[in-house]
Amino acid sequence: MVSKESLADTRQRYRSAVVLGDPAVARSVIEMAIEYGATPAEIYLDVLAPTQAKLGEMWHEGIINVAQEHFATAITMQMMDLQRLSAKPRSPLGVRAIVVPVEGDQHFIGARMLADLLLMDGWDVDFFWHSTPARDLAEYVQQRRVQILALSSTMTEFLPYAKSVAVELKKLKPPRPKVLLGGAALKATDVSPDDLGADAIVTDLLDAVGQARRIVGINDAKPTLEQHLASMGQKIRAARNAHKLTQQQLADASGLDRTYVSLVEHGKQNLTIAAVLKIADALDVSISDLLGPTANS
Ligand code: B12
Secondary structure (H helix, E strand, C coil), X not given: CCCHHHHHHHHHHHXXXXXXXXXXXXXXXXXXXXXXXXXXXXXXXXXXXXXXXXXXXXXXXXXXXXXXXHHXXXXXXXXXXXXXXXXXXXCCCCCEEEEEECCCCCCCHHHHHHHHHHHHCCCEEEECCCCCCHHHHHHHHHHCCCCEEEEECCCHHHCHHXXXXXXXXXXXXXXXXXXXXXXXXXXXXXXXXXXXXCCEECCCHHHHHHHHHHHCCCCCCCCCHHHHHHHXXXXXXXXXXXXXXXXXXXXXXXXXXXXXXXXXXXXXXXXXXXXXXXXHHHHCCXXXXXXXXXXXX
């Protein structure tokens, strides 16, 4: 973390560099800020994002033309690559998010920022910036066992896409991902999450990371062994019910005792990895589906 003055100075020097179209100077400004302790969130939210907004104003006022704006934006994207490659993500959470702009919207810097911050927070993140038809996106979400789908919308006219995605997601078998909706369009309009079929509307990037964690039941305190066992037990019971199996049938299919399966489902059995594997095989799920993540609330 660095002081407000230092960030303001970095912002000023970075802006001059991108407006002059000088990637080398822009890079050295960012590298120096990182060296002085600026966090990725500070670089993104206090330097790159306001610079992008300023470019918009300068273009609007005719101070720079479209070509200059394009090149400045390309430099900002390079700086995000630099940040992404040099940051040390927290330990993996074992949960996956997809971050994608709404179809038609070519603005993806904000979406990419969210993707990077989630990645640094330990999420597995799929980010793509190309327009994606709602049905294809829903299929992809299911294949990738995604828990959070974050949609970014800069322009209000593309917001109805969120609703189409919600319609397609409803067609999936549970568990379905939770949908977070954010971006400049949501600041400019007064819609509720229900209007657009989302689970939450969040406009602040840092809030979004915390909210995503809360939605999938992760917080900073490490879960206890009892919580892990209870969580795994619930997942096993849910998967067994989804397969319409009795405890006895699951016990037979996994070569375990029925009483043992019952204790496991109640979170009362500290089971071995071999037993988890047998149960996972019998239920046709992966071991990681049963092991993580664990809510500790
Ligand atoms: C760069 C840029 C472009 C680039 C985009 C390049 C790219 N790869 O992203 C290009 C040249 C493609 C472009 C095109 C257009 N643009 Co443009 N563009 C901009 C500009 C200058 C910067 C955008 C940016 O990078 N912002 C920085 C990011 C970090 O900010 P952000 O997206 O708001 O994201 C922040 C938050 O919203 C939030 N967030 C974002 N997504 C999400 C998602 C979640 C889940 C959460 C929690 C938070 C979150 O986090 C970020 C950090 O705080 C803006 C000016 C501005 N004020 O932003 C105009 C601007 C957005 N563009 C505008 C317009 C009008 C257009 C065009 C229609 C121009 C034209 N006539 O062709 C086209 C539209 C094309 C399309 N179909 O989308 C208008 C939009 C007006 C409006 N509200 O409708 C703006 C505001 C310029 C202006 N003042 O008129 N543009």
